[in-house]
Amino acid sequence: MDINSTKHALLGSMSPQIRADLAAKSPGIVLLIFVIVLASQLADVSWKLLDAFLVDQTGAPGVMVQTGINKKTTKNIDRNYASLPSMHLFGIADSELTVTATPVSAPDTRLNLILFGVFSDQSVSSGTAIIGPGSGKQKQYRVGDKITTGVWLAEVRKDYVLLKRGGNFETLRFPKQKIAGFNLKRYNRPVRPSRLSRTKQSFIDNVRIIPVFSGHGKGLKGYRILPRKNRALYNRLGIMPTDIVTAINGISLSNEREAMKVIGELVNSDSVKVTVERGGQTISLNLKLE
Template sequence: MNSRTLSVPSWQADWLPRLVVLAQDRRLSALVALLLIVLLAKALAGLTWTLLPAPAENMAGFVPPGSAPTQTRSAPARVSAASIERLHLFGEAGKAAPKVAAKVVDAPDTRLNLKLHGVLASDNAVIARAIIADGKGLEDAYAVDDKLPGNAVLKEIHADRIILEHRGRLETLRLPKDAKTLVNNRVAMNSIPGRRSAAAISASTTDTGALLRQYRDALVTDPQSVMELVRAEPVRDHSTGKLKGYRVRPGRDRQLLSRFGLRAGDVVTSINGIPMDNPLKALELMRDVTTLSQINLEVERNGTSQSFSFQID
């Protein structure tokens, strides 16, 4: 097994735990690609990226209920730039943040066949998300004012429940007691720069740090364009059909992978010891990423495993 080490300056990634964690192959592919872009670019440039101005002061690991979660969607799909844009992980450019109620509304429990699997609670409703499963067990992530199964609309997201509107009245869907919440108490969106697309970034920029800073700004304001930098798609074991990792390919930035010794077609099987064989396992990485001192990638290349280690001083 080959191993490569790159020493880079220390950094902070306070914003990463605020990413919405999704359980579907389609969306996790986008999340893995986004995570790789940020981790690799971060290690290369040694930048301090504060995409959201105020750090979270009350973070807890988000863990879906149940000790043996099962994958709810069986058909994998290729990652698309549009899918990451629809997530609006950092909010929509030019869209005012929905107001958040100062206290929880006392509404009766809903009778809709929905289950609340997890929440990302925030004072800023642009950031808040709720992971909800319908009667068939299919999960999705929803923001405030999104339409829910059963002709309901999500109105509020709190640490232990959500408030939805159904047939003109407010109802409550509660988080199971054995589930945990990722809480972000202080998030402001007022200092996000104006909309800037990765396509508008000058190709003549030679300073790596400056180029990555431009990509950083584009990541905040136009995530769709940034998704073109690196692409990822789920890879399944031929014999079992189970997910085993994500194949990465260069996108608009043809050199981003090669700067770290990665090649087109490499299959990332684990990140920092966390196997990428189950979408929900990425939750562990999101929870612990702020304390990382080293980035370790396990990659399968032409049937051979290779290790890539990026030391963070």
């Protein structure tokens, strides 16, 4: 990870006064503030991903206009190409999701599937979702993708997705499981509130944090950190959207009491080690707070 690039990217989004305060410790303070933000959000975490993860793309393909074509030639072209669809030059497509009007509400699905995360766009037909079975591997699906036999992803909303199954729509929601929150008021150590409050707000503007569960009744596994606005800053942090942060300084984030201890210790720490599960492998990200 390029620490200097990370520092300049973060400072560039702040005011001159904040940049002066963080000039010495900005690379480390970013990851430290992640821990503080994570703790403050656990009390009312909603298992939702906010919108705007997918990068908006605008613009239309160019249109070439040709004039001066003879009408007789045009008729011949039309007649020659009229039979092309019946030739199936590219084969016959398999059965797939067809575009139909979706209902305002649909019954909850009874399929053994868990919604782990959503990446919603302004259009419900262009998002993606992370879905997996009750005990199995999580996968990312785009709208229109086949999830399992006879089941397709139809729409992606901010807090649920619609599935198309047997010609009917079904709703798949986030797990109804609550997590005990962390209470930062338990710590009496000075934290330089003026610096942390400003930096915290800047960090909140650029990332979002959601919990990841191991499966039905298996409890919390870790957290995903996703970009919000400053995608360049997010990329420099070395975190990927599919990563699951499982521990900080060796302390599992699924253990509330132990996690609260490490949060208190990080306030005056000189370094932080983040454990991440990526593609079935466990990796560690180290960052100096000096």
